[in-house]
Amino acid sequence: xxxxxxxxxxxxxxxxxxxxxxxxxxxxxxxxxxxxxVADKGEATxxxxxxEDLGRRLFFDESLSDPPGQSCASCHDPKVAFADPVxxxxxxxxxxxxxxxxxxxxTAAYAAFVPPLHKDPEEDIWVGGLFxxxxxxxxxxxxxxxxxxxxxxxxxxxxxxxxxxxALDYAAMFNDVFGPDALSNAERxxxxxxxxxxxxxxxxxxxTGILQILALNFHETxxxxxxxxxxxxxxxxxxxxxxxx
Ligand code: HEC
Numbered sequence: 001x002x003x004x005x006x007x008x009x010x011x012x013x014x015x016x017x018x019x020x021x022x023x024x025x026x027x028x029x030x031x032x033x034x035x036x037x038v039a040d041k042g043e044a045t046x047x048x049x050x051x052e053d054l055g056r057r058l059f060f061d062e063s064l065s066d067p068p069g070q071s072c073a074s075c076h077d078p079k080v081a082f083a084d085p086v087x088x089x090x091x092x093x094x095x096x097x098x099x100x101x102x103x104x105x106x107t108a109a110y111a112a113f114v115p116p117l118h119k120d121p122e123e124d125i126w127v128g129g130l131f132x133x134x135x136x137x138x139x140x141x142x143x144x145x146x147x148x149x150x151x152x153x154x155x156x157x158x159x160x161x162x163x164x165x166x167a168l169d170y171a172a173m174f175n176d177v178f179g180p181d182a183l184s185n186a187e188r189x190x191x192x193x194x195x196x197x198x199x200x201x202x203x204x205x206x207x208t209g210i211l212q213i214l215a216l217n218f219h220e221t222x223x224x225x226x227x228x229x230x231x232x233x234x235x236x237x238x239x240x241x242x243x244x245x
Pocket of ligand 1: 059070071072073074076092093094095101103104105106107108110111114129130131132133139142143144146147151152153197201
């Protein structure tokens, strides 16, 4: 497992940075352009490592599905705690029109805390594992599922994903984070994509969740800063939105 360092120990300095930042409600935050792409790379990625920031972009990128139009965030929207925003259906919609998944989705907000599937010796029951049936043990393993699932993002194979990754306007970040050969072949690129997404889910989702709770309780003082930060992780948060009780 590549869970390091602890999300909570990372969160406290990030929160301090947010409190000291100049972000304010109704503007002043970094400008967000297009799908998950953030204009101001410096400020916009406050608190995230380059690997997490790459993962964040991939998490919100709708160009990876086939046909394009669906990202991880389509089914795991930060505005509803990284769960499916569509509440009128018992399962999630796929990228291909008319296709639906066979299960309802799970929040990705605290998936980083799910231990690998194992038998609890004291309780004598199976616990842990990601997905409803615990079939993935790491967030990277989990992140490899949706892109190729015909009922979800529906890319035909890893070669298709490689082509899409190479076409990203931030493709160079793969080389910065994983080295010059990062996108040299489909296997390697797919693994790096999953590793980056794992890094974001491991920290970014949890930080977002904690900030959401704090913003609900202290929205006068932290709500504004939180919205500024949330806009950096999700281009879908309108600037006029205000967190209220
Ligand atoms: C079409 C909707 C859809 C898309 C797109 C999608 N997911 Fe999911 N997600 C689901 C569903 C449904 C489940 C539960 C599936 C199961 O248990 O078999 C799930 C489960 C998960 C879980 C497990 C949470 C837990 O506690 O076990 C995580 C983490 C997750 N998704 C992250 C992602 C990431 C990362 C991506 C993008 C690479 C993604 N999802 C794309 C619908 C989606």
